Amino acid sequence: xxxxxxxxxxxxxPKPISEYKALTFDCYGTLIDWESGIWDAMQPLIADNKRDxxxxxxxxxxxxxxxxxxxxxxxxxxxxxxLTKVHATLATHFELKTNAQFNAAFGQSVPxxxxxxxxxxxxxxxxxxxxxxxxxxVHREGFAASNKKLGVEFDAIYTAEDxxxxxxxxxxxxxxxxxxxxxxAINPDxxxxxxxxxxxxxxxxxxxxxxxxWIDRQNLANSDHxxxxxxxxxxxxxxxxxxxxxxxxxxx
Numbered sequence: 378x379x380x381x382x383x384x385x386x387x388x389x390x391p392k393p394i395s396e397y398k399a400l401t402f403d404c405y406g407t408l409i410d411w412e413s414g415i416w417d418a419m420q421p422l423i424a425d426n427k428r429d430x431x432x433x434x435x436x437x438x439x440x441x442x443x444x445x446x447x448x449x450x451x452x453x454x455x456x457x458x459x460l461t462k463v464h465a466t467l468a469t470h471f472e473l474k475t476n477a478q479f480n481a482a483f484g485q486s487v488p489x490x491x492x493x494x495x496x497x498x499x500x501x502x503x504x505x506x507x508x509x510x511x512x513x514x515v516h517r518e519g520f521a522a523s524n525k526k527l528g529v530e531f532d533a534i535y536t537a538e539d540x541x542x543x544x545x546x547x548x549x550x551x552x553x554x555x556x557x558x559x560x561x562a563i564n565p566d567x568x569x570x571x572x573x574x575x576x577x578x579x580x581x582x583x584x585x586x587x588x589x590x591w592i593d594r595q596n597l598a599n600s601d602h603x604x605x606x607x608x609x610x611x612x613x614x615x616x617x618x619x620x621x622x623x624x625x626x627x628x629x
Contacts, residue, residue: 392588394569394590394617394625394628394629395506395629397507397567397568397569397588398507398508398563398567398568399507399508399509399510399532399557399561399563399567399568399569400503400507400508400509400510400568400569400570400571400590401510401511401512401553401557401568401569401570401571401587402509402510402511402512402570402571402572403512403513403514403544403570403571403572403573403574403577403578404511404513404515404520404523405490405513405514405515405523406572406573406574406577406594406604406605406606407571407572407573407574407592407594407622408492408493408496408500408523408527408622409490409491409492409493409496409523409526409527410490410491410492410493411490411605412437412604412605413490413491414486414487414489414490414491415436415437415440415486415490415605416433416436416437417486417489418482418483418486418489418490419431419436419440419464419467419483421479421482422464422467422468422473422475422479422483423436423473425473425474425479426473426474428471428473431471434602434604436467437604437605438603438604438605439467439470439471440463440467440605441603441604441605441606441607442607443463443466443467443470444459444460444463444605445576445607447459447462447463447466448514448543449543452537452541452542452543452546453541453542455516455538456487456514456515456516456519456537456538457484457485457487457516457518457519458484459484460483460484460485460486460487461480461481461483461484462480463483464479464480464483464484465480468480487515487519487522487523488519488522488523490523491526492523492526492527493594493621493622495621495622495623496526496527496528496622497526497527497528497529498528498623498626499621499622499623499625499626500527500528500529500622500626501528501529502623502626502627502629503622503625503626503629504529506629507569508532508533508561508563509529509531509532510531510532510533510534510535510553510557510561511531511533511534511535511536512535512544512549512550512553512570512578513534513535513536513537514536514537514543514544514577515536515537515538516536516537516538517534517536517538517539520534520536532561533556533557533560533561535549535552535553535556537549539552540552544577544578544581545576545577545578545580545581546581547581547584547585549581550581550582550584550585550587551585553585554568554585554587565585565586565587566588568587568588569587569588569589569590569616569617570582570587570588570589570590571589571590571592571622571625572589572590572591572592573591573592573593573594573595573606574606575591575597575606575609575612575613576606576607576608576609577606579591579613579615580609580613582613583613583614588616589613589615589616589617590615590616590617590618590619590625591615591617591618591619592619592620592621592622592625593618593619593620594620594621596620598618
């Protein structure tokens with residue numbers, strides 16, 4: 378049994394990280410700074426409506442609720458189209474006037490979301506030791522644009538568009554486990570799922586029986602700053618915790 382995470386940088390486990398064969402990554406929130414990307418993409422709507430009462434924290438919290446509901450309602454919708462609908466719903470939620478151009482621009486914003494400053498360096502270090510695999514909630518085109526900022530070639534890429542559902546649906550992790558076995562000949566106990574979101578990743582990864590590394594960029598272990606992700610009432614047990622991905626790479 379692994380120890381419950383605490384506020385230290387790494388949680389001691391019986392199995393060293395170096396013994397895993399594959400790191401499977403969430404991308405948005407872990408490698409790509411989606412909160413900054415989302416907030417930046419909301420600015421045209423907020424500015425056009427001359428609203429200074431919608432703060433970053435308020436905007437991201439609303440996004441988390443609306444995006445989660447939309448993904449449940451339309452699990453097979455391509456992410457760019459889903460974001461378009463989310464933007465229209467955000468406008469309704471905040472009583473803002475929007476239009477098709479604003480909605481579509483938000484839907485196409487994923488390629489503009491920035492990478493975290495440490496992502497490329499960390500991934501290049503980790504690539505020397507592991508197979509690197511993406512399990513993302515965005516569409517293939519969106520991830521391809523983001524991948525140009527990450528500095529490595531991933532060994533496998535599985536998106537919500539491929540799977541037909543969005544995390545935290547258990548189907549996404551079933552797909553990951555099945556395909557990483559058939560594509561890379563790697564077993565579930567050789568996988569370390571590496572992600573920021575407890576809601577999207579660590580809860581379903583726990584149910585799937587995977588080991589987990591939490592890249593706690595929000596310092597959520599010491600706060601209640603959930604940002605653009607839905608709140609998890611019961612936090613899952615975590616094998617390792619790092620504040621950044623580079624911290625994890627350097628720990629090797």
